[in-house]
Amino acid sequence: MSVELYRIDDRLIHGQVVVGWGQPLNIRLIVLVDDDVARSGWEQDLYRMGVPPEMELRFADVATAVRDHASYTADPRHCIVLTANVATMRALLSQIKPAKGVNIGGIHHRPGRSSRLRYVFLTPDEETELRELTASGVKVTAQDVPSARAVPLEEILRDTPKREESG
Amino acid sequence: MSRSTSRKMTSNDADADSPSVEPSRARAIVAGHGTFPEGMVSAIQQITGFGNVFVPMSNSGLSGEDIEARLRTRADDLNVKVFFTDLPAGSATMAVRRMMRDRAGIVLVTGANLAALLEFLFCEDEHPDDAARLAVEKGRTAMSVEGGD
Numbered sequence: 001m002s003v004e005l006y007r008i009d010d011r012l013i014h015g016q017v018v019v020g021w022g023q024p025l026n027i028r029l030i031v032l033v034d035d036d037v038a039r040s041g042w043e044q045d046l047y048r049m050g051v052p053p054e055m056e057l058r059f060a061d062v063a064t065a066v067r068d069h070a071s072y073t074a075d076p077r078h079c080i081v082l083t084a085n086v087a088t089m090r091a092l093l094s095q096i097k098p099a100k101g102v103n104i105g106g107i108h109h110r111p112g113r114s115s116r117l118r119y120v121f122l123t124p125d126e127e128t129e130l131r132e133l134t135a136s137g138v139k140v141t142a143q144d145v146p147s148a149r150a151v152p153l154e155e156i157l158r159d160t161p162k163r164e165e166s167g
Numbered sequence: 168m169s170r171s172t173s174r175k176m177t178s179n180d181a182d183a184d185s186p187s188v189e190p191s192r193a194r195a196i197v198a199g200h201g202t203f204p205e206g207m208v209s210a211i212q213q214i215t216g217f218g219n220v221f222v223p224m225s226n227s228g229l230s231g232e233d234i235e236a237r238l239r240t241r242a243d244d245l246n247v248k249v250f251f252t253d254l255p256a257g258s259a260t261m262a263v264r265r266m267m268r269d270r271a272g273i274v275l276v277t278g279a280n281l282a283a284l285l286e287f288l289f290c291e292d293e294h295p296d297d298a299a300r301l302a303v304e305k306g307r308t309a310m311s312v313e314g315g316d
Binding site for chain 2: 010011012013014015017018019042046047049050051052106108109110118119
């Protein structure tokens with residue numbers, strides 16, 4: 001299996017992904033799965049500027065990623081499958097052979113989300129979706145960079161979060 | 168190379184022997200990871216006393232949307248169109264590239280280093296585009312490898 005990482009990261013292509021994980025894992029293929037980005041040449045041009053020439057960046061909506069997933073795993077290159085949010089990752093993984101694990105790399109603050117880790121903020125719905133992923137056999141951990149400890153989901157969700165008032 | 172070191176030395180009536188300089192204003196935003204921006208500005212302040220020509224902004228703990236929103240606000244408040252960032256793939260770089268889609272005249276320098284920033288600082292009389300290009304030249308040539316087996 002050449003998919004080294006299934007990562008949820010709302011910044012998508014950025015330093016932690018391209019350099020922080022890309023270098024030590026020798027990543028040569030990133031599949032960015034996002035329905036909006038897959039429809040926007042503008043967004044794709046922007047993200048292409050962020051990857052080095054030796055790294056291929058592919059764009060797919062969820063349906064295409066489900067269809068082509070076998071080719072990602074068959075590709076001899078080391079690969080990251082990247083989504084911006086929990087819902088997209090869950091939609092993808094619910095339709096393919098279960099990934100061995102999902103990496104939460106960065107889900108940042110916005111109204112309605114509660115702080116779980118320095119770089120992980122979740123809505124109640126996102127917490128439920130992550131629990132469902134775990135229940136389906138996927139090991140979910142949060143780890144922004146390879147040198148950090150992978151924090152298991154049960155630890156992330158263990159304490160009652162401090163809810164912020166949305167608005 | 169046309170280069171203007173435009174920090175204007177003036178005489179002070181109260182102390183004619185003591186050189187002084189005109190106050191500087193913010194001309195660029197330095198954005199990037201961790202404390203890179205603050206560190207760069209701190210180093211410039213230590214070397215020249217003109218750290219306030221650059222405004223630091225870290226991307227730490229922020230979503231891509233928040234980084235972009237803060238950069239836009241900061242640029243508006245300061246009337247600044249030049250951005251120095253650390254990594255070509257960094258989220259601050261991506262945010263500035265988004266700004267460039269709807270704002271004219273934005274200048275983005277990626278891979279910034281201290282030598283580049285210092286060059287930009289002292290190219291005050293140049294057009295920002297030219298100052299940025301001179302800064303990149305200086306930043307590239309400042310890097311070297313010495314020694315080894």
